[in-house]
Structures are given as C-alpha cells and as structure tokens.
Amino acid sequence: MTTDTPARLLQLLSLLQTPREWPGGELAERLGVSRRTVRRDVDRLRELGYPVQATMGADGGYRLVAGKAMPPLVLDDEEAVAIAVGLRAGAGHAVAGVDEASVRALAKLEQVLPARLRRRVSTLQAATTPLTSGDGASIAPETLTVMASTVAGRERLRFAYRDKDGSESRRLTEPYRLVSTGRRWYLVAYDLDRGDWRTFRVDRVSEPFATGARFAPRELPTGSAAEYLRQSIHRRQDSYAYEVVFTESADLVASRVPAWVGRPEPLDTGGCVLRGTSGDPVEWLAMRLAMAGCDFEVREPAELVGCVRELGGRLSRAGGG
Template sequence: MIQTSARLLQLLSLLQVRREWTGPALADRMGVTERTVRRDIDKLRNLGYPIHASPGVAGGYQLGAGAQLPPLLLDDNEALAVALGLNSVAAGPVAGIGEASVRALAKLEQVLPSRLRPKFAMLKAAVTTIPSNAGTVDPQQLTVVSAAISDRRQISFDYVKSDGESARRLVEPYRLVDTGRRWYLVAWDLEREDWRTFRADRLASLPSERKKYTPRPLPAEDLAAYVQQSITRSPYRFDVVVRLRAPLAEVAAVVNSQYATLSADGAMATILRSGWDNLAAPAAYLAALDMDFEILEPGEFKSYALELAHRLKGAAGTVTDAADAEPQPQ
C-alpha cells in the first residue's frame, strides 16, 4: 500500500511538471508497465484529479482543471518560492488578498519539511515589504478583466479619472500590467478609437462582458514598457529629459520606474525621461537625487532652472542686482 501511494504521488508530480505525457514515457520514467500507469491514472481520477486522455499515437495524459482544488506537489525551491510570495503579497494592492495569503501561508508552513524550515525562516527574516499606499484593487475585477482578455470580449465599466470625473467606458481589453504598486489595463477605447491605459483601482464598477472582438495589432511589442511610458510621460504637460552624471545602475537604484524611464548614456551617464504637469516638481525631484545633471529638454525647463537658481542664490544672500549695487571703491 505504501509503495502504491508513493507511486501515485510520483505520477501526480510528473503530470504537474509537463503539459502532456504519453503512456510509454510515464511508464519508462516510473519504471513500471503501461498497464500500471493506466491503473494509477484511474486511481488519481477517483481521488478527484481531472486527468484527460487523448487516444492515438500522438495522444497522452494531461492534468486538467477540476471543480475543486486538489493538493499540489511542490519541490523544495517551488515551496520556498510560494511561501515567500504569500508572505509578501499581504502588503500588495489587491484588496482582500492579504488575509487569504496569511491563511494559505499558515497551511504551507505547517507542512513544510523540517529541512526547509530554517531556510524559509532565514529568508522571511531578511525580506521586508513596505506596504503600498496605492489604491486597492478588487480581486474580482481583475478576475473578470482577465477572463475577458482570454475570451476576447469587450467590457464596459465606470471609470474615475484623476480629476474625479466619472464616465462609462467601453473597451477591448488586451493586457493587465502589474507595476508593483498598481495594476494597469491596456485596452482599445471604442469611443475614442485609440489605445488607453486604465488604472485598475479607478474602476468604479465591476466590468460587464459584451460581445467578442477581433484582436487588432498591439500598440507596442513590450506592453510593460508601453505602460511605463504612458504613466511617466504621455499624460503630462512637460516631457522632461535630463542627463544624470551617474551610471545607469546607480540611478536605477534610487529612481522608481513609475516616475521615469532610464537609459544608459555611455558608462558614466544616464538619460532620464519623465512627464510633469509643472516645472517646480521635477526641479525639486532632481535636486533631491543629489546627482549632477544637465537639462536637455524642454527649453522652458532650462529657463525655469535659471530663474530658480537666481532666486535660491538670492535667498542665500549671494546675489546682488547690478542696477542696485553700490559702486565699489577704486
């Protein structure tokens, strides 16, 4: 009985790591006959595991999705990865997931092998997650949007813009992008006939599925980079470009990717591009980086920086207006 149970666990583990197995391949891997494989497949089905079989030479066995979540077999690295993910997701921006992740983590920790407990405790103690102050997202909204993306169906929802104005939007959803602090939806806006990026936490209603749509060419091959540019530059009045006198790695360590896009300019300089609604904010932000920089664009920012420098010198008592200056003794 123990040998049979161990063989079933081995078979289940194999089915989880590959999309499809042929009978002969499973038999060879497990060191048993194909008849034994068929009997063990039937036993797993009786335990609730949905295992599909396709006939023919090219056919095989595939573990499918069932009505209930069956136990999963994880190797050491997978178990640690899942445990650390559950530990960190509690501080994430998806509402209601934190409590569920704590419950799941408690179950996982209870069954972790003794050899993994010290390693997990060490990793858990070394990793600290800062809670996000971004708006939370309803996980059901993400589920509905994901299903619509998979089924190629239009969705409609109420959306609140940054100015507080709310409007009904009808879109073709293409991709959800997680930036770490927020979730964004890349979609084709049917009313505006253009691509749009929507913040998921600003969806004011549960999306409703509509008719199916024919996919259109994406606005960019790298949608993550497209979203980054959309949220750091496109919606703003000023497109600021500066050259920082520091290597890319050094700048990337202090500049959040949600605020700017970075690119190397040789080994010792970095080009920073970012969008702003006013010029005072980027001046303060760049000064706070404590790095030498050169303003490349726009011209208005260069003029503003000169005016600001003059005011700061005056505030420090180091500037005297030439017209009011007292004649200096010869």
C-alpha cells in the same frame, strides 16, 4: 485517512509531482492507507497514462518521470493557497516582473479554487500588510483577474472609471492587453462608446464586469500595447519630458531609481544622464530623484528645476542649515 478513491488518487498524484522519490511506506503514511493500497493506486495512475516509475528495495520507492503523458499540475490546499496569495500580493501592488502572464495565471487559479480555499485566500490577503515602497496605488487583485480573463477570452468588459479630475463615467470596452510599468497597471482597450483606442489606469477602475459578449480583436495602431501606452502618456497635455545628469555611474544610478523612471545613459565624463517622460506631479519626481542618494543636476523642465531647488532649501532648513 482518505477513503474516497478519486480524491486519494489526486492526493497521490500531487505528492508524486514533487521532484523526489517517495518510499512506499511514507506514501502509505501520508495517505493513511496500506502499502498494498498504494501499489494498487500506482497501478491505476499508470492505467491512466501517468509515467510512475518504481524502484526495487526493502521499502521500494515511486517517482513521476518525464513522458508523453505528463499529468496536469495538481496542488494540495496549502500549495494552492500559497500561490494564490503570492500572485494576488504581487499583482495588487504592481511589483516589477509580475506582468500580465502572472495575472492570467492568477485568474485561472482562482477560477478553479473551491469556495473554501477562495475564502482562505481572501482572509489571509486581508490580514496581511505588505511592505512596499509607496511608489504606486494599490489595486484590488479581483479587478486585475477579471480584466485578464476578458483579455484572454476576447470578452467585452464594462467598468466604472474615474478620470484624473475626479469625473466618473461608465465604459464599455474591448480589452486588448494589461500593461505593467512596474509602478502602475494600465489597460489598453478599444472604447466602444468613443469609437477609439484608450488607455485606462487600473487603480481608477471599479466594478469591472465581464459581459459575456465575444468580439473579434482589432488591429492596434502601434506594434505593441507597451508602445501604445508609451505614446499615449507622451501625448497627454499634463506630461513633460525631463533630463537629469548624475555624477555617479549609470549602473549605480540604475540600481537606485525605479526602472519606470528611465534607463540612465553613460556620459564620457563618467557620470550619466537620465531622460524620460512623466505624467506625475514634478514634486513627486523630485522626491524620487533625491531618494537616489546621488548628486544630480536637473536640466529640464524648468518646473522640475524650481521644485528641486525648493525641496533642497526646505530640507536644509529642516536640518538646521
């Protein structure tokens, strides 16, 4: 039984936010109080401006209706934990469709969770191993939430960063946006020490720290953070352009390759062509293309052509061919 009136009102509000009508007797049982107390609590919610509608009948019922003073979202413990765990899992593995807005929501939710629920979320997350495709590096959700908070609050962010060659550095930045490619997360930020815009792979970031220092946002050189990231990847010396022709339709190929690899374009021959730019090793891209399960021909670059031939020969020998 909930004896604390404010706590009981919040619990009642949480129940009423479910899109259904609640019989008075069921609400009384859920809250561990009498039906009379439920009626008094409903009156208190109405006094606070919440549009609670009552229906007549043997038991009577209550439901929250749309109005000018809809309440803020109220979640019970189990709902809050479920949402936080789901968002953390999606954010930590860069699942396609879980973008910066979802990470900001996670940052807000975890900020207001009581300590006991934060511990439950962390414990459940640590005990859960998601089945992923292995396409990207795993990221600590705490890293993303700290970054998202500084982006939203226009707060300078300090962190340790490991370059592709393994060298370590400390960075002080003005974070602009988080960008998800569906496989990896990137931070687009203004690097104060280098006096220029930079992109950072989030899986190479550690010890993110919100400094508390506010800043006025700068103008990005390109129209959007996604476009800036695309151009940044293209400019890198280790990136390469590729062109692959498939014998299958564009729709079929698109359903079998990750979106970040590229969008297949139909050909008059009935097949399709896939073009893109990658900074990943050609061996990795060759494996992804082979996993599509479709016949294809690599037109460029020469390094990818050679890698595909070598991979094909190795697989043929492994199968006794």
